[in-house]
Amino acid sequence: MTNSLKKVALRGAFWTIAGYGSQQILRLGSNLILTRLLVPEYFGLMALVNTIRIGIELFSDYGITQSIISNKRGDDPLFLDTAWSLKVIRGFQIWAISILLAYPIAQLYQAQDPQGQLLFLLPITGFTAVLEGAASTAVLTWERHIEIKKIMLYDMSITIVTLLILVLLCWWHPSVWSLAIGGVASSAINMVASHFVNRKHHNRFRFDKEILKEIQNFGKWIAVASSMMFLADQADRFILAKLLSFERLGVYTIAYTLASIPRSVIQELSVKVIFPTISKQLDLSRLQLRAKIVKQRWLLLVGTAVFLAGLTVCSDWFIMLLYQGRNKHWEQYQDATWMMPILCSGIWFSILFYTTSPTLVAINKPMYSAQSNFARLSIVGLGMPLAFSQFGELGAIVVVAMSDFPLYVVNLYGLKQEKLSCTTQDVYCTAFFVTTLSLLLLLRYSLGLGVPIHVLLQGS
Known part of the structure; x- marks a missing residue:
């Protein structure tokens, strides 16, 4: 990595963490307000x-980004x-599919949604795809050149405006419809704003056959990988919505969202910094590329290990601090205190995955990502119903927590096949994470503060 590219990547990492962290704080603040206005059922329905x-x-990802x-x-x-x-056409396709699926989905979840709200919520939220499809490519160009500061300032501005609108809507009319309309408003604001950030070039309809062929050839495995990623990441919501x-799904969604903060930050770094940085170094040999990845990965993994261990140990306090005070719905949200530490403990393997998987996509090997996510999907799809039948809600959540391990293992195989393996580094950092987590748990228990899942233990 040249010094100039390294500086750009480091700057990008700083702005990604700072910007994404600030956005999450804003979203968390709005969520605290919304949980005092709305019942958990609305969050479960929108989830x-x-x-x-x-x-x-x-499922309709062309790999455009x-x-x-x-x-x-x-x-x-x-x-x-x-x-x-292509983005514009895809947006209308997604909306059309949302409309077509509304009735069968409403019928499938009729027992959980006797009022039939899904029949109308799906077409409303599906319209966001049309708005997002019409958004300018200017922000994607920023991503290409790792201009993360511009992206984060832009995203921050959009986030502030849209969250304010959402909170006002829910205050004025506390219902699931306000959540849905708030999402559409967010996409509309982003679409309009995106066309004002680059005055040198304004997108217009035109097609080039050669470019279309390039995008399709690149995107065919991206579509498979994205489909598998969706099924692997979201299958838990589909299954729990039936079980x-x-x-209860709303409570789980809150616990999962908070537990996933470290994963979400690493995913942002993966997309906005790691992938474009590696894409600019494909002229290096595999040995040189691997050496640079390992060198730059140490600090990221060690820092994340400390943060994740601390979050796991303190997660029940985190939930109580955020949701308990003056919240008339607190009893309904209380079980998130034992869900979150269990979910946090399993995230480590996804951290290992997302810090290396962009390499395989950058070298045009996205099939490994598809295979990794298929492995995770298999564990979730088969394991959750079985665990629920034997151990109830706890069993299902433990399966979700452990489902990142097969994701990581298959990715590890792909890295080894492409001579980019970081196994030794992974072993050292995993040992460091487990040791840090154990010491913090021991410290908390020795101080007479119990363990993070005390609510679950009291219930049993």
């Missing part, structure tokens, strides 16, 4: 709706316009 919407989007970032012609106005035209009430 299912958003899961379906995201699923449709990922990755193409703009990694393709040598990614700055060519003709390439950008062709990609944007539990929407109220």
Whole structure:
């Protein structure tokens, strides 16, 4: 890595963590307000709706974003316009599929949603795909050149405005419809704003056959990988929506979202910094590329290990601090205190995965990502119903917590096949994480403060 590229990557990492962290604080603040206005059932219902919407989007992923970032012609106005035209068409396709699926989905979850709200929520939230598809490619160009400061300032501005609108809507009319309309408003604001950030080039409809072929060839495995990723990441919501009430799903969603903060930060780094940085170094030999990855990965893994261990040990206090005070719905949210530490403890293997998987995509081997996510999907799809039948809600959540391990193992195989393995580093850092977690748990217990899952132990 040249010094200039290294500086760009480090700057990008700083702005990614700072910007994403700030956005999460804002979202957390709005969530605290919303949980005092809305019952858990609404969050559970919207969790299912958003899961379906995201699923449709990922099943129709053409790899447009990755193409703009990694393709040598990614700055060519003709390439950008062709990609944007595909985005617009895809947005309408997603909305049409959302409308077509609304009735069968409403019938499938009729027992959990007797009022039939899903029938109308899916088309409303599906319209966000049209708005997102029409958004300018300017922000993707920033990603291509690792201009993370611009992206984060832009995202922060959009986040502040949209969260304010969402909170006002829910205060004015506390219902699930306000959550849905708030999501549409967010996409509309982003779409309009994106066309004002680059005055040099404005996207317009035009297609180039050669560029279309390039995007399709690159995107065919991206589509499979994205589909598998969706099924692996979101299968738990589909299954729990059938096994539990929407109220319990809402509690789980809050615990899962907070537990996933370290994973989400690493995913942002993976997409916005690691992938574009590696894409610019593909002229190196595999040995040189691997050496650079290992060198840059040490500090990231050690820092994340300390943060994740601390979050796991303190997660029940975190939930109580955020949701207990003056919350009339606290009894309904209380079980998130034992769910979160269990979910946190299993995230480590996804950290290992997301710090190396962009390498395989960058060298045009996204099939490994598809295989990794298929392995995770198999564990979740088969293990959750079985664990629930034997051990109830606890069993299902333990399966979710452990489901990142097969994801990591298959990715490890892909790295070894491509001579990019970081196994020794993974072993050392995993030992460090386990040791740190054990010491913090021992310290908490020795101080007479119990363990993070004390609510679960009292219940048993």
